[in-house]
Amino acid sequence: xxxxxxxxxxxxxxxxxxxxxxxxxxxxxxxxxxxxxxxxxxxxxxxxxxxxxxxxxxxxxxxxxxxxxxxxxxxxxxxxxxxxxxxxxxxxxxxxxxxxxxxxxxxxxxxxxxxxxxxxxxxxxxxxxxxxxxxxxxxxxxxxxxxxxxxxxxxxxxxxxxxxxxxxxxxxxxxxxxxxxxxxxxxxxxxxxxxxxxxxxxxxxxxxxxxxxxxxxxxxxxxxxxxxxxxxxxxxxxxxxxxxxxxxxxxxxxxxxxxxxxxxxxxxxxxxxxxxxxxxxxxxxxxxxxxxxxxxxxxxxxxxxxxxxxxxxxxxxxxxxxxxxxxxxxxxxxxxxxxxxxxxxxxxxxxxxxxxxxxxxxxxxxxxxxxxxxxxxxxxxxxxxxxxxxxxx
Numbered sequence: 001x002x003x004x005x006x007x008x009x010x011x012x013x014x015x016x017x018x019x020x021x022x023x024x025x026x027x028x029x030x031x032x033x034x035x036x037x038x039x040x041x042x043x044x045x046x047x048x049x050x051x052x053x054x055x056x057x058x059x060x061x062x063x064x065x066x067x068x069x070x071x072x073x074x075x076x077x078x079x080x081x082x083x084x085x086x087x088x089x090x091x092x093x094x095x096x097x098x099x100x101x102x103x104x105x106x107x108x109x110x111x112x113x114x115x116x117x118x119x120x121x122x123x124x125x126x127x128x129x130x131x132x133x134x135x136x137x138x139x140x141x142x143x144x145x146x147x148x149x150x151x152x153x154x155x156x157x158x159x160x161x162x163x164x165x166x167x168x169x170x171x172x173x174x175x176x177x178x179x180x181x182x183x184x185x186x187x188x189x190x191x192x193x194x195x196x197x198x199x200x201x202x203x204x205x206x207x208x209x210x211x212x213x214x215x216x217x218x219x220x221x222x223x224x225x226x227x228x229x230x231x232x233x234x235x236x237x238x239x240x241x242x243x244x245x246x247x248x249x250x251x252x253x254x255x256x257x258x259x260x261x262x263x264x265x266x267x268x269x270x271x272x273x274x275x276x277x278x279x280x281x282x283x284x285x286x287x288x289x290x291x292x293x294x295x296x297x298x299x300x301x302x303x304x305x306x307x308x309x310x311x312x313x314x315x316x317x318x319x320x321x322x323x324x325x326x327x328x329x330x331x332x333x334x335x336x337x338x339x340x341x342x343x344x345x346x347x348x349x350x351x352x353x354x355x356x357x358x359x360x361x362x363x364x365x366x367x368x369x370x371x372x373x374x375x376x377x378x379x380x381x382x383x384x385x386x387x388x389x390x391x392x393x
Contacts, residue, residue, distance in 0.1 A: 096131025118358020262291030
């Protein structure tokens with residue numbers, strides 16, 4: 001029977017980590033992720049887990065310790081935010097290149113500078129091509145569930161990649177919501193025992209990890225790494241299906257909200273989806289055929305599935321809580337537009353960058369996007385493909 005609780009997003013993630021009982025957690029505090037290792041270190045001190053907790057002097061060292069432990073065959077987790085992940089930058093690529101399934105809750109926060117501790121997605125989007133799987137959470141329940149599923153996904157023999165579990169700083173991390181926990185024994189049965197196919201401490205089958213990789217082999221290793229990301233799409237779907245059998249909660253690459261008969265729709269990820277759903281309901285009550293697609297899996301990017309879900313629409317707006325500085329729209333926008341390119345009849349598409357540095361996004365802001373989409377659908381003309389929502393120009 002599910003256990004009803006009231007937890008913040010950070011405590012929900014830490015609770016999932018406790019139930020998973022990883023071999024090693026190495027972490028360094030940074031707002032707004034600090035509570036995750038803080039809660040978890042309490043579980044260690046109280047003897048509630050068997051985990052070796054490694055207190056380090058920086059986030060670079062945290063990821064370095066995680067890499068060493070995972071290479072030795074351990075199940076490893078950490079947590080960080082924004083500039084902390086920025087200090088890990090070198091090691092993110094090494095973790096994915098060495099096929100080490102580290103799970104890292106990333107409590108999304110704006111990257112400096114200027115210094116800002118509030119939420120946007122610039123940290124995750126900056127690392128989108130680092131070789132990590134990225135799962136995004138709308139609320140505390142999804143953050144908890146994603147943390148559990150991430151272990152199964154990353155450790156699968158056909159994947160062996162690290163996983164970021166993304167949740168919005170303060171909006172999710174520090175807000176308390178009702179949540180349904182699974183029993184600990186069910187969580188441990190679901191994730192199973194760590195089964196590394198090769199590891200440094202296996203004296204019977206010695207291996208090297210992270211050696212110098214010259215032109216004769218580097219390309220092939222990158223191709224193999226890319227294949228693992230292709231494989232992850234299939235594995236993610238399988239893990240989602242198994243988790244539904246366990247919990248009754250259904251997940252997919254994305255959530256379609258009132259999208260079937262919609263004429264226009266917004267694509268968004270993270271906690272903003274909850275606000276957008278309210279707007280969809282209000283506009284539906286006024287007779288507008290509007291819908292929402294909430295991305296849950298950003299890497300690997302579900303391009304074909306997303307194109308199929310959006311192909312019937314007249315106009316689509318993609319909302320990015322990060323600036324790509326490409327002068328060609330936000331990062332999610334560019335991937336969505338690419339996914340739609342091969343459709344014979346493509347919906348018109350526009351980019352909206354919003355919420356940088358924790359700027360509030362209100363229902364009236366999202367309603368403005370839908371009203372502009374309605375105009376695009378009626379005229380077939382996109383007058384402004386690249387837009388900023390809620391900025392003081």
